[in-house]
Amino acid sequence: MEALLASVIGLLSAVGIYLTLRLRTFPVILGLTFLSYAVNLFLFTAGRLTLNAAPIVGTTDAPADPLPQALVLTAIVISFGMTAVIMIMAIGGHLQAGHDRIDLDEDKA
Amino acid sequence: MNHWIIAPVVLPAFVAAFMVLTMRGHLELQRIASLAAIVALNAIAVGLLWSATAHGPEAYFLGDWPAPFGISLVLDRLSAMMVALLAFVALITTLYAIGSGWDAKGAHFHPLLQFLLMGVGGAFLTGDAFNLFVFFEVLLIASYGLMIHGGGARRTRAGIQYVAFNLVGSSLFLIALALLYGVTGTLNMADLAAKLPSLPEGDAALLRVAAVMMILVFAIKGALVPLQFWLPGTYANAPGVVAALFAIMTKVGAYATLRFVTLVFPTDLPATGTLIPAFLLPAALVTLAIGALGILGATTLPRLAAFAAIASMGTAFLAIAHMSPQATSAALFYILHSTLATALIFLVSDLVSRRRAHLRLDVASPVAQNGLVAALFLAAAVAVAGMPPLSGFIGKLLILDAWRDQAFAIWPAVLASSFLMLLGLSRAGSLLFWKPSEPAETAEPAPHEPLALTAAFALLAMIVALTLAAGPVTGWLDGTAASLHDPAAYIAANRLEVVP
Numbered sequence: 038m039e040a041l042l043a044s045v046i047g048l049l050s051a052v053g054i055y056l057t058l059r060l061r062t063f064p065v066i067l068g069l070t071f072l073s074y075a076v077n078l079f080l081f082t083a084g085r086l087t088l089n090a091a092p093i094v095g096t097t098d099a100p101a102d103p104l105p106q107a108l109v110l111t112a113i114v115i116s117f118g119m120t121a122v123i124m125i126m127a128i129g130g131h132l133q134a135g136h137d138r139i140d141l142d143e144d145k146a
Numbered sequence: 147m148n149h150w151i152i153a154p155v156v157l158p159a160f161v162a163a164f165m166v167l168t169m170r171g172h173l174e175l176q177r178i179a180s181l182a183a184i185v186a187l188n189a190i191a192v193g194l195l196w197s198a199t200a201h202g203p204e205a206y207f208l209g210d211w212p213a214p215f216g217i218s219l220v221l222d223r224l225s226a227m228m229v230a231l232l233a234f235v236a237l238i239t240t241l242y243a244i245g246s247g248w249d250a251k252g253a254h255f256h257p258l259l260q261f262l263l264m265g266v267g268g269a270f271l272t273g274d275a276f277n278l279f280v281f282f283e284v285l286l287i288a289s290y291g292l293m294i295h296g297g298g299a300r301r302t303r304a305g306i307q308y309v310a311f312n313l314v315g316s317s318l319f320l321i322a323l324a325l326l327y328g329v330t331g332t333l334n335m336a337d338l339a340a341k342l343p344s345l346p347e348g349d350a351a352l353l354r355v356a357a358v359m360m361i362l363v364f365a366i367k368g369a370l371v372p373l374q375f376w377l378p379g380t381y382a383n384a385p386g387v388v389a390a391l392f393a394i395m396t397k398v399g400a401y402a403t404l405r406f407v408t409l410v411f412p413t414d415l416p417a418t419g420t421l422i423p424a425f426l427l428p429a430a431l432v433t434l435a436i437g438a439l440g441i442l443g444a445t446t447l448p449r450l451a452a453f454a455a456i457a458s459m460g461t462a463f464l465a466i467a468h469m470s471p472q473a474t475s476a477a478l479f480y481i482l483h484s485t486l487a488t489a490l491i492f493l494v495s496d497l498v499s500r501r502r503a504h505l506r507l508d509v510a511s512p513v514a515q516n517g518l519v520a521a522l523f524l525a526a527a528v529a530v531a532g533m534p535p536l537s538g539f540i541g542k543l544l545i546l547d548a549w550r551d552q553a554f555a556i557w558p559a560v561l562a563s564s565f566l567m568l569l570g571l572s573r574a575g576s577l578l579f580w581k582p583s584e585p586a587e588t589a590e591p592a593p594h595e596p597l598a599l600t601a602a603f604a605l606l607a608m609i610v611a612l613t614l615a616a617g618p619v620t621g622w623l624d625g626t627a628a629s630l631h632d633p634a635a636y637i638a639a640n641r642l643e644v645v646p
Contacts (some may be wrong), residue, residue, distance in 0.1 A: 054233045057314065062306055068314045076320045083324035086296055105327065108276060112320055119316070122290055123309045133299035141304060141379055 049075035073116035154267035162260035198226035211507035244598025261288035304383035325356035368399025386496020395489035412595035426467035433460030438563035441570035458484035473491035474627035476544035487529035514592035527571035
């Protein structure tokens with residue numbers, strides 16, 4: 038399971054980084070979203086992978102670590118909010134400027 | 147437990163929410179509420195400064211959960227000093243925004259400013275690494291709103307770049323936190339400091355990766371080369387008054403770096419050792435060079451001010467990279483000075499921009515109220531370049547003195563960059579104020595804004611006061627630096643529970 042999760046995180050990061058380096062705002066936002074998925078999964082694994090274990094001491098022999106789950110929840114909420122903000126700004130920029138290039142070079146727009 | 151420690155976080159949060167809910171569209175009410183809250187914040191900050199000096203580090207446990215299980219805020223001399231600096235800069239920028247009418251150019255200027263204060267104040271006070279991430283996000287999301295305040299296509303598009311850059315930074319921060327938690331099982335900064343020395347040998351590599359990523363994130367915030375690309379576009383396109391407030395936001399990067407390299411990753415930690423200063427030093431030198439060259443080559447005054455901000459961060463990181471109490475004290479003095487100086491040059495650049503037909507640095511267009519604004523520009527330029535008689539000179543002198551052991555390498559770099567900055571600032575000043583080719587009658591009509599000018603002069607007065615009080619201030623900062631490099635009291639304040 039470790040290998041599967043590691044490769045999924047790697048794949049998501051690769052896709053995220055590739056899209057973040059694109060020239061238009063929409064792929065960049067998609068890339069940032071992929072990146073945040075990868076990071077959230079990675080954060081989740083910080084408490085080690087446990088199968089069939091509740092995050093409550095005493096219910097199983099080796100309970101899951103509850104803290105990374107709380108951290109992931111916070112990170113998800115924050116990245117969701119940030120994505121909404123950059124989405125609104127991208128739409129605003131697109132409507133005002135008439136194009137959605139990410140660079141500030143006006144002449145080539 | 148001293149409940150005042152959480153006041154710099156709670157007060158702006160409540161005031162901001164209250165303003166959004168009850169004063170929507172009432173600019174006058176918002177101005178009064180915002181100013182009252184910031185004056186109160188200044189009073190609280192002075193009280194905290196006194197408390198931290200008199201009683202040493204003190205922790206505040208949220209919900210009374212003991213550290214490291216709950217989140218703790220820690221007030222020590224450094225965090226109290228940064229909160230006081232934040233409160234003062236916030237007061238100046240609010241007065242300037244009201245005086246110049248910037249806050250009327252879009253909705254929600256004052257609530258966003260309060261949320262920014264909450265985020266920056268929280269980042270200075272928190273004693274928990276994940277909580278530091280949360281406060282970073284709070285200050286960033288408020289800064290996104292402030293950055294595009296007033297609107298305009300170019301400003302909005304510069305804002306998108308800024309947000310995208312910082313979202314990547316947040317991802318790096320989370321990866322670093324996950325690695326830290328993975329190897330130590332804690333994110334309380336004092337607990338990390340206590341646990342890291344006994345880290346098993348096999349986890350050292352992971353810890354090094356976490357440390358480097360953490361410093362990278364702070365380098366993004368602090369605009370350290372090669373992660374400074376976001377700053378000129380953002381600060382030059384942000385409203386001038388917002389850019390002046392952002393002068394303290396870049397210092398959050400310097401503060402967090404200082405906190406982590408003295409508390410969590412000190413040079414005597416076997417796993418990281420001198421890894422962090424080894425790459426902070428060259429990065430700081432290149433940052434300084436790029437800032438100086440940027441000032442020399444800037445085509446508009448806001449861009450010049452933005453590169454001045456980069457150069458000041460280079461100088462501050464240069465002092466941090468020495469990792470000795472003497473250099474840390476110099477870094478703190480320079481952080482105090484450069485925050486005020488950078489804010490001043492952004493305010494002056496905004497004053498000039500609104501008294502001229504266009505932004506370009508050329509001889510074509512004269513400045514209204516030439517003498518007054520020129521005098522302010524001269525003072526700001528002296529402060530930014532680090533020339534006597536203002537406090538930048540003292541700050542740079544202290545940094546040069548701390549680097550006496552490697553004088554051959556460091557001194558020429560600092561002195562040459564100061565010379566380039568002086569050259570660039572003189573060039574900009576003479577183009578703007580001495581050589582307008584059109585007669586002065588063609589100048590834009592001078593806006594009547596006594597409050598804005600008062601705010602700028604109050605900032606200058608604070609720089610003069612810092613210069614005059616340099617002796618007592620450096621004495622106090624020496625004590626602060628000594629307690630940073632011997633964090634036993636900071637760790638003890640957290641009253642860490644012993645985990646069986």
